[in-house]
Amino acid sequence: MNARLLLRLAVIAGALALGGLGSARAEYSFCNKSSYALSAALGYVSDDRLVTRGWWRLRAGECKRVLTEPVKAGRYYVYAEAIPGHRGPLRSWSGTTPLCVQNDSLFTLRDQDVCAEDPRRQRDFFTVDVTEEAGGAWTTEFSDENNFTVFAAQIAGVQRLLRDVGASEGDIDGYLGNATRNALRGYRRQKGLGDSGIINDTVMDALIADANAQDAQVGFFFCNATLLPVWAAFAGPRGGGAEGYRSTGWWRLGSQECAKVRRGALASEAYYVYGVMEAEDRSVPLAGGDTEFCVAAVQFDASSDEPCDEAGYQTASFRRVDTEGEAAWTFQFTPEQFNPERVNR
Known part of the structure:
Protein backbone atom coordinates (compact mmCIF):
# COMPACT_ATOMS: atom_id res chain seq x y z
CA MET A 1 0.00 0.00 0.00
CA ASP A 144 -0.58 20.91 6.33
CA GLU A 145 2.16 21.51 8.85
CA ASN A 146 2.84 25.01 7.49
CA ASN A 147 -0.64 26.37 8.34
CA PHE A 148 -0.73 28.55 5.21
CA THR A 149 -3.34 31.16 4.49
CA VAL A 150 -5.30 30.66 1.27
CA PHE A 151 -3.07 33.16 -0.56
CA ALA A 152 0.18 31.65 0.76
CA ALA A 153 -1.08 28.14 -0.05
CA GLN A 154 -1.55 29.13 -3.70
CA ILE A 155 2.05 30.37 -3.90
CA ALA A 156 3.36 27.30 -2.07
CA GLY A 157 1.35 25.10 -4.41
CA VAL A 158 3.04 26.64 -7.44
CA GLN A 159 6.43 26.28 -5.76
CA ARG A 160 5.76 22.58 -5.13
CA LEU A 161 4.56 21.97 -8.68
CA LEU A 162 7.59 23.77 -10.14
CA ARG A 163 9.77 21.36 -8.16
CA ASP A 164 7.67 18.38 -9.25
CA VAL A 165 8.21 19.16 -12.96
CA GLY A 166 11.90 19.96 -12.51
CA ALA A 167 11.56 23.71 -13.14
CA SER A 168 12.83 24.76 -9.71
CA GLU A 169 14.50 23.43 -6.59
CA GLY A 170 13.56 26.40 -4.42
CA ASP A 171 11.87 26.39 -1.04
CA ILE A 172 8.16 25.74 -0.57
CA ASP A 173 7.47 28.61 1.80
CA GLY A 174 4.44 30.46 0.40
CA TYR A 175 6.50 33.58 -0.36
CA LEU A 176 6.48 34.96 -3.90
CA GLY A 177 10.11 36.00 -4.09
CA ASN A 178 12.37 36.59 -7.07
CA ALA A 179 13.46 32.94 -7.31
CA THR A 180 9.84 31.76 -7.56
CA ARG A 181 8.93 34.52 -10.04
CA ASN A 182 11.90 33.68 -12.26
CA ALA A 183 11.13 29.95 -12.23
CA LEU A 184 7.50 30.71 -13.03
CA ARG A 185 8.48 33.02 -15.92
CA GLY A 186 10.76 30.32 -17.33
CA TYR A 187 8.00 27.73 -17.16
CA ARG A 188 5.47 30.09 -18.76
CA ARG A 189 7.84 30.83 -21.65
CA GLN A 190 8.48 27.13 -22.16
CA LYS A 191 4.74 26.40 -22.35
CA GLY A 192 3.81 29.46 -24.40
CA LEU A 193 1.86 31.00 -21.52
CA GLY A 194 3.41 34.44 -21.62
CA ASP A 195 6.36 35.98 -19.84
CA SER A 196 4.95 37.12 -16.50
CA GLY A 197 5.45 35.86 -12.97
CA ILE A 198 1.72 35.95 -12.29
CA ILE A 199 -0.03 32.95 -10.77
CA ASN A 200 -3.42 32.04 -12.23
CA ASP A 201 -5.57 28.97 -12.85
CA THR A 202 -4.14 28.45 -16.34
CA VAL A 203 -0.55 28.08 -15.23
CA MET A 204 -1.52 25.98 -12.19
CA ASP A 205 -3.52 23.59 -14.36
CA ALA A 206 -0.62 23.32 -16.81
CA LEU A 207 1.75 22.48 -13.95
CA ILE A 208 -0.66 19.87 -12.56
CA ALA A 209 -1.03 18.24 -15.99
CA ASP A 210 2.76 18.15 -16.49
CA ALA A 211 3.41 16.72 -13.03
CA ASN A 212 0.82 13.97 -13.50
CA ALA A 213 2.12 13.18 -16.99
CA GLN A 214 5.67 12.77 -15.69
CA ASP A 215 4.46 10.54 -12.85
CA ALA A 216 2.55 8.33 -15.30
CA GLN A 217 5.85 7.45 -17.01
CA VAL A 218 7.56 6.02 -13.92
CA GLY A 219 6.79 3.40 -11.29
CA PHE A 220 5.95 -0.29 -11.14
CA PHE A 221 2.86 -1.58 -12.95
CA PHE A 222 0.92 -4.83 -12.98
CA CYS A 223 -1.02 -6.00 -16.03
CA ASN A 224 -3.22 -9.09 -16.20
CA ALA A 225 -2.80 -10.85 -19.55
CA THR A 226 -4.83 -13.88 -18.49
CA LEU A 227 -8.53 -14.48 -19.14
CA LEU A 228 -9.35 -14.74 -15.42
CA PRO A 229 -9.18 -12.26 -12.51
CA VAL A 230 -5.87 -12.09 -10.63
CA TRP A 231 -5.32 -10.87 -7.08
CA ALA A 232 -1.82 -9.37 -7.04
CA ALA A 233 0.67 -8.44 -4.32
CA PHE A 234 3.93 -6.52 -4.44
CA ALA A 235 7.08 -6.26 -2.31
CA GLY A 236 9.63 -3.49 -2.62
CA PRO A 237 12.23 -1.54 -0.62
CA ARG A 238 10.67 0.48 2.18
CA GLY A 239 12.27 3.71 0.94
CA GLY A 240 12.84 6.94 2.85
CA GLY A 241 16.20 5.71 4.07
CA ALA A 242 14.65 2.76 5.92
CA GLU A 243 16.11 -0.71 5.46
CA GLY A 244 14.15 -3.82 4.58
CA TYR A 245 11.12 -4.50 2.40
CA ARG A 246 7.37 -4.05 2.61
CA SER A 247 4.84 -6.39 1.05
CA THR A 248 1.44 -4.95 0.11
CA GLY A 249 -1.76 -6.27 -1.44
CA TRP A 250 -4.22 -6.89 -2.82
CA TRP A 251 -4.88 -5.42 -6.27
CA ARG A 252 -7.74 -7.13 -8.06
CA LEU A 253 -6.97 -7.14 -11.78
CA GLY A 254 -9.67 -8.13 -14.22
CA SER A 255 -8.66 -9.68 -17.53
CA GLN A 256 -6.51 -7.24 -19.56
CA GLU A 257 -6.57 -4.73 -16.67
CA CYS A 258 -3.51 -2.85 -15.36
CA ALA A 259 -2.71 -1.04 -12.10
CA LYS A 260 0.14 1.05 -10.76
CA VAL A 261 1.48 -0.48 -7.56
CA ARG A 262 4.49 1.72 -6.80
CA ARG A 263 4.84 5.43 -7.42
CA GLY A 264 7.94 7.33 -8.45
CA ALA A 265 11.07 6.34 -10.33
CA LEU A 266 12.28 2.86 -9.42
CA ALA A 267 15.51 2.29 -7.52
CA SER A 268 18.15 -0.25 -8.46
CA GLU A 269 17.04 -2.83 -5.87
CA ALA A 270 15.09 -5.91 -6.80
CA TYR A 271 11.31 -6.03 -6.56
CA TYR A 272 9.07 -9.02 -5.92
CA VAL A 273 5.62 -10.00 -7.19
CA TYR A 274 2.97 -12.53 -6.25
CA GLY A 275 -0.50 -13.32 -7.53
CA VAL A 276 -3.44 -15.67 -7.21
CA MET A 277 -5.58 -16.42 -10.25
CA GLU A 278 -9.30 -16.99 -9.67
CA ALA A 279 -10.43 -20.14 -11.43
CA GLU A 280 -14.02 -21.40 -11.22
CA ASP A 281 -13.44 -23.95 -8.47
CA ARG A 282 -10.08 -22.96 -6.98
CA SER A 283 -7.43 -20.28 -6.56
CA VAL A 284 -4.16 -20.86 -8.41
CA PRO A 285 -1.02 -19.18 -6.97
CA LEU A 286 1.76 -17.73 -9.08
CA ALA A 287 4.49 -20.33 -9.60
CA GLY A 288 8.25 -19.87 -9.60
CA GLY A 289 8.57 -17.82 -6.43
CA ASP A 290 11.86 -17.94 -4.52
CA THR A 291 11.55 -15.37 -1.71
CA GLU A 292 9.01 -15.41 1.11
CA PHE A 293 7.11 -12.29 2.20
CA CYS A 294 4.10 -11.75 4.40
CA VAL A 295 0.56 -11.83 3.01
CA ALA A 296 -2.94 -11.88 4.49
CA ALA A 297 -6.38 -12.98 3.37
CA VAL A 298 -7.50 -9.33 3.29
CA GLN A 299 -5.78 -6.09 2.32
CA PHE A 300 -2.39 -5.85 4.03
CA ASP A 301 0.77 -3.78 4.37
CA ALA A 302 3.51 -5.78 6.10
CA SER A 303 7.11 -5.05 7.01
CA SER A 304 9.89 -7.62 6.56
CA ASP A 305 11.36 -6.63 9.93
CA GLU A 306 9.30 -9.08 11.97
CA PRO A 307 8.29 -12.74 11.47
CA CYS A 308 5.03 -13.08 9.56
CA ASP A 309 3.39 -15.44 12.05
CA GLU A 310 4.11 -13.15 15.00
CA ALA A 311 2.43 -10.28 13.16
CA GLY A 312 -0.63 -12.39 12.29
CA TYR A 313 0.29 -12.94 8.62
CA GLN A 314 0.90 -15.95 6.41
CA THR A 315 3.81 -16.31 3.99
CA ALA A 316 3.89 -16.65 0.20
CA SER A 317 6.70 -17.19 -2.27
CA PHE A 318 7.19 -14.06 -4.38
CA ARG A 319 9.00 -13.97 -7.73
CA ARG A 320 12.02 -11.69 -8.02
CA VAL A 321 11.97 -9.02 -10.72
CA ASP A 322 15.16 -7.18 -11.70
CA THR A 323 14.22 -3.87 -13.31
CA GLU A 324 17.68 -3.34 -14.84
CA GLY A 325 17.94 0.25 -13.62
CA GLU A 326 14.82 1.38 -15.47
CA ALA A 327 12.65 4.09 -13.90
CA ALA A 328 9.48 2.22 -14.94
CA TRP A 329 8.64 -1.45 -15.20
CA THR A 330 5.54 -3.48 -16.11
CA PHE A 331 5.07 -7.05 -14.91
CA GLN A 332 2.53 -9.03 -16.92
CA PHE A 333 0.69 -11.94 -15.35
CA THR A 334 0.36 -14.60 -18.05
CA PRO A 335 -1.41 -17.99 -17.92
CA GLU A 336 1.78 -20.05 -18.02
CA GLN A 337 3.09 -18.31 -14.87
CA PHE A 338 0.40 -20.09 -12.88
CA ASN A 339 1.44 -23.52 -14.20
CA PRO A 340 4.31 -25.01 -12.12
CA GLU A 341 5.31 -27.44 -14.85
CA ARG A 342 5.68 -24.67 -17.45
CA VAL A 343 7.53 -22.35 -15.07
CA ASN A 344 10.02 -24.92 -13.75
CA ARG A 345 11.13 -26.30 -17.11
Whole structure:
Protein backbone atom coordinates (compact mmCIF):
# COMPACT_ATOMS: atom_id res chain seq x y z
CA MET A 1 0.00 0.00 0.00
CA ASN A 2 1.24 3.46 -0.79
CA ALA A 3 2.50 5.39 2.27
CA ARG A 4 -0.04 7.93 3.39
CA LEU A 5 0.53 10.67 5.92
CA LEU A 6 -2.32 11.90 8.09
CA LEU A 7 -1.67 15.63 8.27
CA ARG A 8 -3.34 18.16 10.53
CA LEU A 9 -7.05 18.49 9.80
CA ALA A 10 -8.93 21.72 10.36
CA VAL A 11 -12.70 21.61 10.19
CA ILE A 12 -14.52 24.92 10.66
CA ALA A 13 -18.12 26.04 10.52
CA GLY A 14 -19.11 29.25 8.81
CA ALA A 15 -19.69 30.90 5.50
CA LEU A 16 -16.83 30.83 3.00
CA ALA A 17 -17.57 32.10 -0.50
CA LEU A 18 -15.26 30.94 -3.29
CA GLY A 19 -12.06 32.92 -3.19
CA GLY A 20 -12.67 34.48 0.24
CA LEU A 21 -15.07 35.20 3.08
CA GLY A 22 -18.50 36.47 2.18
CA SER A 23 -22.15 36.42 3.16
CA ALA A 24 -23.62 33.27 4.70
CA ARG A 25 -24.73 30.64 2.19
CA ALA A 26 -26.41 27.27 2.58
CA GLU A 27 -23.72 24.92 1.31
CA TYR A 28 -20.88 22.53 2.11
CA SER A 29 -17.48 23.79 0.96
CA PHE A 30 -13.94 22.45 0.79
CA CYS A 31 -10.99 24.81 1.15
CA ASN A 32 -7.44 23.71 0.34
CA LYS A 33 -4.93 25.58 2.50
CA SER A 34 -2.11 23.11 1.84
CA SER A 35 0.68 23.27 -0.74
CA TYR A 36 -0.68 20.19 -2.55
CA ALA A 37 -3.18 19.92 -5.37
CA LEU A 38 -5.89 17.62 -4.04
CA SER A 39 -8.63 15.25 -5.10
CA ALA A 40 -11.37 15.26 -2.46
CA ALA A 41 -14.51 13.23 -1.74
CA LEU A 42 -17.52 13.59 0.54
CA GLY A 43 -19.86 11.08 2.18
CA TYR A 44 -23.31 11.89 3.58
CA VAL A 45 -26.72 10.33 4.22
CA SER A 46 -29.41 10.90 1.57
CA ASP A 47 -32.78 9.11 1.58
CA ASP A 48 -31.50 6.71 4.25
CA ARG A 49 -28.52 5.76 2.06
CA LEU A 50 -24.88 6.57 2.65
CA VAL A 51 -23.71 8.34 -0.51
CA THR A 52 -20.12 9.05 -1.50
CA ARG A 53 -19.25 11.66 -4.13
CA GLY A 54 -16.00 12.83 -5.73
CA TRP A 55 -13.55 13.63 -7.07
CA TRP A 56 -13.38 17.39 -6.68
CA ARG A 57 -10.04 18.78 -7.85
CA LEU A 58 -8.75 21.51 -5.55
CA ARG A 59 -5.78 23.57 -6.61
CA ALA A 60 -3.60 24.74 -3.73
CA GLY A 61 -5.30 27.80 -2.27
CA GLU A 62 -8.67 27.00 -3.87
CA CYS A 63 -12.05 26.85 -2.12
CA LYS A 64 -15.00 25.13 -3.78
CA ARG A 65 -18.67 24.43 -3.04
CA VAL A 66 -19.36 20.68 -3.14
CA LEU A 67 -23.00 20.70 -1.95
CA THR A 68 -25.28 23.61 -2.80
CA GLU A 69 -28.28 22.56 -0.71
CA PRO A 70 -28.53 23.48 2.99
CA VAL A 71 -26.26 21.34 5.13
CA LYS A 72 -28.28 19.40 7.70
CA ALA A 73 -26.91 18.76 11.15
CA GLY A 74 -25.39 15.30 11.45
CA ARG A 75 -22.35 13.25 10.51
CA TYR A 76 -20.48 13.70 7.24
CA TYR A 77 -17.39 11.91 5.91
CA VAL A 78 -14.45 13.54 4.13
CA TYR A 79 -11.33 12.29 2.39
CA ALA A 80 -8.66 13.96 0.26
CA GLU A 81 -5.41 12.87 -1.34
CA ALA A 82 -2.68 14.69 -3.19
CA ILE A 83 -2.43 14.29 -6.94
CA PRO A 84 -0.04 11.51 -8.06
CA GLY A 85 2.30 14.01 -9.74
CA HIS A 86 3.64 15.33 -6.43
CA ARG A 87 7.00 13.92 -5.40
CA GLY A 88 7.34 11.60 -2.44
CA PRO A 89 4.84 9.31 -0.69
CA LEU A 90 1.18 9.83 -1.41
CA ARG A 91 -0.24 12.38 1.06
CA SER A 92 -3.77 11.89 2.31
CA TRP A 93 -6.19 13.58 4.69
CA SER A 94 -7.94 10.52 6.05
CA GLY A 95 -9.52 8.81 9.02
CA THR A 96 -10.81 5.39 10.05
CA THR A 97 -14.08 4.91 8.14
CA PRO A 98 -13.63 2.88 4.92
CA LEU A 99 -16.03 4.00 2.17
CA CYS A 100 -16.25 3.30 -1.55
CA VAL A 101 -14.85 5.52 -4.29
CA GLN A 102 -14.42 5.17 -8.02
CA ASN A 103 -10.74 5.21 -8.89
CA ASP A 104 -9.58 7.72 -11.51
CA SER A 105 -13.00 9.13 -12.42
CA LEU A 106 -15.86 11.27 -11.16
CA PHE A 107 -18.39 9.29 -9.14
CA THR A 108 -21.60 9.30 -7.13
CA LEU A 109 -22.08 5.98 -5.33
CA ARG A 110 -25.27 5.10 -3.47
CA ASP A 111 -24.32 1.50 -2.74
CA GLN A 112 -21.42 0.96 -0.34
CA ASP A 113 -21.26 -2.73 -1.27
CA VAL A 114 -19.80 -2.00 -4.72
CA CYS A 115 -16.23 -2.12 -3.40
CA ALA A 116 -16.65 -5.24 -1.26
CA GLU A 117 -14.65 -7.37 -3.72
CA ASP A 118 -12.07 -4.68 -4.49
CA PRO A 119 -10.50 -3.12 -1.37
CA ARG A 120 -8.44 -0.75 -3.54
CA ARG A 121 -11.68 1.09 -4.25
CA GLN A 122 -11.98 2.01 -0.57
CA ARG A 123 -10.58 5.08 1.15
CA ASP A 124 -10.49 5.80 4.87
CA PHE A 125 -12.67 8.87 5.41
CA PHE A 126 -12.58 11.04 8.54
CA THR A 127 -15.79 12.10 10.24
CA VAL A 128 -17.20 15.63 10.48
CA ASP A 129 -20.06 16.35 12.87
CA VAL A 130 -22.07 19.33 11.65
CA THR A 131 -24.01 21.15 14.37
CA GLU A 132 -27.35 22.96 14.28
CA GLU A 133 -25.48 26.17 15.09
CA ALA A 134 -23.82 26.01 11.66
CA GLY A 135 -26.98 27.42 10.13
CA GLY A 136 -26.88 25.22 7.03
CA ALA A 137 -23.32 26.08 5.96
CA TRP A 138 -20.09 24.24 6.71
CA THR A 139 -16.51 24.32 5.47
CA THR A 140 -13.83 21.68 5.78
CA GLU A 141 -10.27 22.96 5.44
CA PHE A 142 -7.33 20.81 4.34
CA SER A 143 -4.10 22.19 5.78
CA ASP A 144 -0.58 20.91 6.33
CA GLU A 145 2.16 21.51 8.85
CA ASN A 146 2.84 25.01 7.49
CA ASN A 147 -0.64 26.37 8.34
CA PHE A 148 -0.73 28.55 5.21
CA THR A 149 -3.34 31.16 4.49
CA VAL A 150 -5.30 30.66 1.27
CA PHE A 151 -3.07 33.16 -0.56
CA ALA A 152 0.18 31.65 0.76
CA ALA A 153 -1.08 28.14 -0.05
CA GLN A 154 -1.55 29.13 -3.70
CA ILE A 155 2.05 30.37 -3.90
CA ALA A 156 3.36 27.30 -2.07
CA GLY A 157 1.35 25.10 -4.41
CA VAL A 158 3.04 26.64 -7.44
CA GLN A 159 6.43 26.28 -5.76
CA ARG A 160 5.76 22.58 -5.13
CA LEU A 161 4.56 21.97 -8.68
CA LEU A 162 7.59 23.77 -10.14
CA ARG A 163 9.77 21.36 -8.16
CA ASP A 164 7.67 18.38 -9.25
CA VAL A 165 8.21 19.16 -12.96
CA GLY A 166 11.90 19.96 -12.51
CA ALA A 167 11.56 23.71 -13.14
CA SER A 168 12.83 24.76 -9.71
CA GLU A 169 14.50 23.43 -6.59
CA GLY A 170 13.56 26.40 -4.42
CA ASP A 171 11.87 26.39 -1.04
CA ILE A 172 8.16 25.74 -0.57
CA ASP A 173 7.47 28.61 1.80
CA GLY A 174 4.44 30.46 0.40
CA TYR A 175 6.50 33.58 -0.36
CA LEU A 176 6.48 34.96 -3.90
CA GLY A 177 10.11 36.00 -4.09
CA ASN A 178 12.37 36.59 -7.07
CA ALA A 179 13.46 32.94 -7.31
CA THR A 180 9.84 31.76 -7.56
CA ARG A 181 8.93 34.52 -10.04
CA ASN A 182 11.90 33.68 -12.26
CA ALA A 183 11.13 29.95 -12.23
CA LEU A 184 7.50 30.71 -13.03
CA ARG A 185 8.48 33.02 -15.92
CA GLY A 186 10.76 30.32 -17.33
CA TYR A 187 8.00 27.73 -17.16
CA ARG A 188 5.47 30.09 -18.76
CA ARG A 189 7.84 30.83 -21.65
CA GLN A 190 8.48 27.13 -22.16
CA LYS A 191 4.74 26.40 -22.35
CA GLY A 192 3.81 29.46 -24.40
CA LEU A 193 1.86 31.00 -21.52
CA GLY A 194 3.41 34.44 -21.62
CA ASP A 195 6.36 35.98 -19.84
CA SER A 196 4.95 37.12 -16.50
CA GLY A 197 5.45 35.86 -12.97
CA ILE A 198 1.72 35.95 -12.29
CA ILE A 199 -0.03 32.95 -10.77
CA ASN A 200 -3.42 32.04 -12.23
CA ASP A 201 -5.57 28.97 -12.85
CA THR A 202 -4.14 28.45 -16.34
CA VAL A 203 -0.55 28.08 -15.23
CA MET A 204 -1.52 25.98 -12.19
CA ASP A 205 -3.52 23.59 -14.36
CA ALA A 206 -0.62 23.32 -16.81
CA LEU A 207 1.75 22.48 -13.95
CA ILE A 208 -0.66 19.87 -12.56
CA ALA A 209 -1.03 18.24 -15.99
CA ASP A 210 2.76 18.15 -16.49
CA ALA A 211 3.41 16.72 -13.03
CA ASN A 212 0.82 13.97 -13.50
CA ALA A 213 2.12 13.18 -16.99
CA GLN A 214 5.67 12.77 -15.69
CA ASP A 215 4.46 10.54 -12.85
CA ALA A 216 2.55 8.33 -15.30
CA GLN A 217 5.85 7.45 -17.01
CA VAL A 218 7.56 6.02 -13.92
CA GLY A 219 6.79 3.40 -11.29
CA PHE A 220 5.95 -0.29 -11.14
CA PHE A 221 2.86 -1.58 -12.95
CA PHE A 222 0.92 -4.83 -12.98
CA CYS A 223 -1.02 -6.00 -16.03
CA ASN A 224 -3.22 -9.09 -16.20
CA ALA A 225 -2.80 -10.85 -19.55
CA THR A 226 -4.83 -13.88 -18.49
CA LEU A 227 -8.53 -14.48 -19.14
CA LEU A 228 -9.35 -14.74 -15.42
CA PRO A 229 -9.18 -12.26 -12.51
CA VAL A 230 -5.87 -12.09 -10.63
CA TRP A 231 -5.32 -10.87 -7.08
CA ALA A 232 -1.82 -9.37 -7.04
CA ALA A 233 0.67 -8.44 -4.32
CA PHE A 234 3.93 -6.52 -4.44
CA ALA A 235 7.08 -6.26 -2.31
CA GLY A 236 9.63 -3.49 -2.62
CA PRO A 237 12.23 -1.54 -0.62
CA ARG A 238 10.67 0.48 2.18
CA GLY A 239 12.27 3.71 0.94
CA GLY A 240 12.84 6.94 2.85
CA GLY A 241 16.20 5.71 4.07
CA ALA A 242 14.65 2.76 5.92
CA GLU A 243 16.11 -0.71 5.46
CA GLY A 244 14.15 -3.82 4.58
CA TYR A 245 11.12 -4.50 2.40
CA ARG A 246 7.37 -4.05 2.61
CA SER A 247 4.84 -6.39 1.05
CA THR A 248 1.44 -4.95 0.11
CA GLY A 249 -1.76 -6.27 -1.44
CA TRP A 250 -4.22 -6.89 -2.82
CA TRP A 251 -4.88 -5.42 -6.27
CA ARG A 252 -7.74 -7.13 -8.06
CA LEU A 253 -6.97 -7.14 -11.78
CA GLY A 254 -9.67 -8.13 -14.22
CA SER A 255 -8.66 -9.68 -17.53
CA GLN A 256 -6.51 -7.24 -19.56
CA GLU A 257 -6.57 -4.73 -16.67
CA CYS A 258 -3.51 -2.85 -15.36
CA ALA A 259 -2.71 -1.04 -12.10
CA LYS A 260 0.14 1.05 -10.76
CA VAL A 261 1.48 -0.48 -7.56
CA ARG A 262 4.49 1.72 -6.80
CA ARG A 263 4.84 5.43 -7.42
CA GLY A 264 7.94 7.33 -8.45
CA ALA A 265 11.07 6.34 -10.33
CA LEU A 266 12.28 2.86 -9.42
CA ALA A 267 15.51 2.29 -7.52
CA SER A 268 18.15 -0.25 -8.46
CA GLU A 269 17.04 -2.83 -5.87
CA ALA A 270 15.09 -5.91 -6.80
CA TYR A 271 11.31 -6.03 -6.56
CA TYR A 272 9.07 -9.02 -5.92
CA VAL A 273 5.62 -10.00 -7.19
CA TYR A 274 2.97 -12.53 -6.25
CA GLY A 275 -0.50 -13.32 -7.53
CA VAL A 276 -3.44 -15.67 -7.21
CA MET A 277 -5.58 -16.42 -10.25
CA GLU A 278 -9.30 -16.99 -9.67
CA ALA A 279 -10.43 -20.14 -11.43
CA GLU A 280 -14.02 -21.40 -11.22
CA ASP A 281 -13.44 -23.95 -8.47
CA ARG A 282 -10.08 -22.96 -6.98
CA SER A 283 -7.43 -20.28 -6.56
CA VAL A 284 -4.16 -20.86 -8.41
CA PRO A 285 -1.02 -19.18 -6.97
CA LEU A 286 1.76 -17.73 -9.08
CA ALA A 287 4.49 -20.33 -9.60
CA GLY A 288 8.25 -19.87 -9.60
CA GLY A 289 8.57 -17.82 -6.43
CA ASP A 290 11.86 -17.94 -4.52
CA THR A 291 11.55 -15.37 -1.71
CA GLU A 292 9.01 -15.41 1.11
CA PHE A 293 7.11 -12.29 2.20
CA CYS A 294 4.10 -11.75 4.40
CA VAL A 295 0.56 -11.83 3.01
CA ALA A 296 -2.94 -11.88 4.49
CA ALA A 297 -6.38 -12.98 3.37
CA VAL A 298 -7.50 -9.33 3.29
CA GLN A 299 -5.78 -6.09 2.32
CA PHE A 300 -2.39 -5.85 4.03
CA ASP A 301 0.77 -3.78 4.37
CA ALA A 302 3.51 -5.78 6.10
CA SER A 303 7.11 -5.05 7.01
CA SER A 304 9.89 -7.62 6.56
CA ASP A 305 11.36 -6.63 9.93
CA GLU A 306 9.30 -9.08 11.97
CA PRO A 307 8.29 -12.74 11.47
CA CYS A 308 5.03 -13.08 9.56
CA ASP A 309 3.39 -15.44 12.05
CA GLU A 310 4.11 -13.15 15.00
CA ALA A 311 2.43 -10.28 13.16
CA GLY A 312 -0.63 -12.39 12.29
CA TYR A 313 0.29 -12.94 8.62
CA GLN A 314 0.90 -15.95 6.41
CA THR A 315 3.81 -16.31 3.99
CA ALA A 316 3.89 -16.65 0.20
CA SER A 317 6.70 -17.19 -2.27
CA PHE A 318 7.19 -14.06 -4.38
CA ARG A 319 9.00 -13.97 -7.73
CA ARG A 320 12.02 -11.69 -8.02
CA VAL A 321 11.97 -9.02 -10.72
CA ASP A 322 15.16 -7.18 -11.70
CA THR A 323 14.22 -3.87 -13.31
CA GLU A 324 17.68 -3.34 -14.84
CA GLY A 325 17.94 0.25 -13.62
CA GLU A 326 14.82 1.38 -15.47
CA ALA A 327 12.65 4.09 -13.90
CA ALA A 328 9.48 2.22 -14.94
CA TRP A 329 8.64 -1.45 -15.20
CA THR A 330 5.54 -3.48 -16.11
CA PHE A 331 5.07 -7.05 -14.91
CA GLN A 332 2.53 -9.03 -16.92
CA PHE A 333 0.69 -11.94 -15.35
CA THR A 334 0.36 -14.60 -18.05
CA PRO A 335 -1.41 -17.99 -17.92
CA GLU A 336 1.78 -20.05 -18.02
CA GLN A 337 3.09 -18.31 -14.87
CA PHE A 338 0.40 -20.09 -12.88
CA ASN A 339 1.44 -23.52 -14.20
CA PRO A 340 4.31 -25.01 -12.12
CA GLU A 341 5.31 -27.44 -14.85
CA ARG A 342 5.68 -24.67 -17.45
CA VAL A 343 7.53 -22.35 -15.07
CA ASN A 344 10.02 -24.92 -13.75
CA ARG A 345 11.13 -26.30 -17.11
